Amino acid sequence: MSGAPHRCRARGAGLIALFALAFGVAAGAAQAGARDLETARWTKLDRLYYADVRDGSSPRYHLAAYAKRADSLRFTISHDGDRANAPGLFRDDKRVDTREKDKADEWVVDRENGGRRVLRLIRAALEERGAARVVVRMRGFHARAKIVVVIVRAECNVDPPSYPLTCIVEP
Incomplete structure (x- = not known):
């Protein structure tokens, strides 16, 4: 070496x-x-609310989602080859207490940006098939969620005297 x-x-x-x-x-x-x-x-969908109210004091058909920690929300439905979607409008004056500690925010369908068509397709699906499949897409802080909610007409409430159709679906 x-x-x-x-x-x-x-x-x-x-x-x-x-x-x-x-x-x-x-x-x-x-x-x-x-x-x-x-x-x-x-980011959670607490419940979906659909109603056909015939009292004359407000719009006849209502669609609202109650979501927790969502920054934006969108409703989508397809029926017989037709498809419609509309954004949800946040109603900050409507904060609803739920069974949990958190509060759910109300998001109503935007009637001016496709919401009328969404409501029309839900109504048509409920009349023809007895059920409507609504997809709710939510965005939260760094998160996205897609929830499929099925509204079944037979499971909805119909109360006298005017017999309005009221559906509350919890996914």
Whole structure:
């Protein structure tokens, strides 16, 4: 052996460093994904309300969703090849107590931006099939939720004397 100093270098040191870096990035992405899923769990549809009220003092058909921690909401329905969707309007004057500690906010269908068509298709589906399938899409803080709600006419309340149709569906 010669008297020159010998440098020792591990062959896999670069690979180990690269693997550790990739694992750290993947763990950070997984943690961010878990945070999004946790937030999505908190964006919740409490109930959907549909009514056919014939009292003459307000619009005849009503559609509202009661949601918790939602920033925006959209109603969608398809029936016999026709499809309609409309945004929900947040009613900050209507905050409803629920069985839980949180309060649900009322979102009514926007009649000016497609809401009339949504209501017409719900009415047609209930008359023809006895059920209407409404998709509610919500956005919260870093979360999106899609909930399918089925309104079944046989499960709705019809109270005398004017016999208005009132449906409250809890998904």
